[in-house]
Amino acid sequence: MESLYLLIPIAIVFVIIAVVIFFWAVRSDQFEDLERQGMNILLDEDKPKRDKDDDGA
Known part of the structure; x- marks a missing residue:
């Protein structure tokens, strides 16, 4: 649950960027x-x- 307090703001920053x-x-x-x-x-x-070396033959 505590990880959501970190992951949600990071996700919001990525969306804004x-x-x-x-x-x-x-x-x-x-x-x-x-x-x-x-x-x-x-x-x-x-x-x-x-x-240039091509003589066309």
């Missing part, structure tokens, strides 16, 4: 455009590099 980090992430636009990074790999149109 998590909420602060969440609002910081929202305010700093960390959740903007979540789809773009996932689509970049599908839309990659880079041409392969050719070596």
Whole structure:
């Protein structure tokens, strides 16, 4: 029972820290455009590099 007097305030502090980090992430636009990074790999149109030693044969 005495351990609850220690664990409950620690849990409340963790919740407050998590909420602060969440609002910081929202305010700093960390959740903007979540789809773009996932689509970049599908839309990659880079041409392969050719070596200088390659004579094309």
